[in-house]
Amino acid sequence: MKDKTPPSQPIEVTVISGEGLLINRKPPTKNTVSVTVKTGPFLSCSTGVDPDGRSFPSWNERIVIDLPEQARFITVEARSGTGLIGSAAIPLTDFCGGCLPDGYLSFVSYRLRDATGEKNGILNLSIRVKGGGQSSGCAASFSKPSMGVPGAEAKPCAGVVTGIPVSYPY
Template identity: 45%
Template sequence: MGGSNDLRVLEITVISGEDLRINRKQPVKKNAFVTIKTDSFKEQTTKMDKDGGGYPAWDEKFVMDMPMHARYFTAEVRCKTAAGSRIVGTAVIPASDFLGDYVPENYLHFLSYRLWDSHGERNGILNLSVRVKSSSSVRNAYGGGCSSHSAGCSRPWSGIAVGGQQVSNGEGVVTGIPVWS
């Protein structure tokens, strides 16, 4: 790896699951948890929801590094049973769902994904939120003080006064578009 410029920082909150089943038939009774993997070396796991059954709630937040070249991260819902840990379903979360040219830094995305079991069958839904955190590593990776989706950018803006109002010292209404040099 080439250092901190190769990473973006994500704040991922695993919120809840819906209609989780074992063997596509019986609802999960208890002990469901989620593992988030941003690459093969970085993963974090929620606590088990001991009482939620097929509709668990975790509401657990993780701050994780994700390589700039990564196109997705995965969320794997598991259930602890007497025989060990069993995969309930997996979701692949594309980076394009929370990154883009017109999305400001620190924008909070609430996302829901269909879970797929090992047989390729639908097996519940996972609800989570994702925020790309502003950080020096994110800013440096985009060359200087701004990313292409930065709201708090200090580069110059060009605007047109609306309604004849004087625009000075941040007062008045302005409609404008960013102009990058």
């Protein structure tokens, strides 16, 4: 009997630190903030809690988790106890594919949004696709990023739109 699980490859996410994490506009209490990394609906792994970081926790904790072939992003969530502080969806194109070689270590920082969509802190991470010296499926699926929005005649999911940062006065 064949195994029907979709192919996947491991990624290594190091949760480095957080900045400005708040609960109801107040710093979380000690020993409560952890981070969960999700690569699919049933694939997740969490860090331990930072013993004294409060709103500026530091974990420096490595998580190795499978990345399903059909995944297009990973999700990181900062939690305090059972409550969500904030989350961010990280597109795979930010750390694999295109010009990045297999095994490249990417350092990324993401703004978290709380349940109402308000800004609520930043998570600092490093991410590496553990390709094992082979061409990773991640790099193969995102080998040709395109600029702009695909036209009506383009197939859905035919390419990846690359964003260009623009400053915005708040």
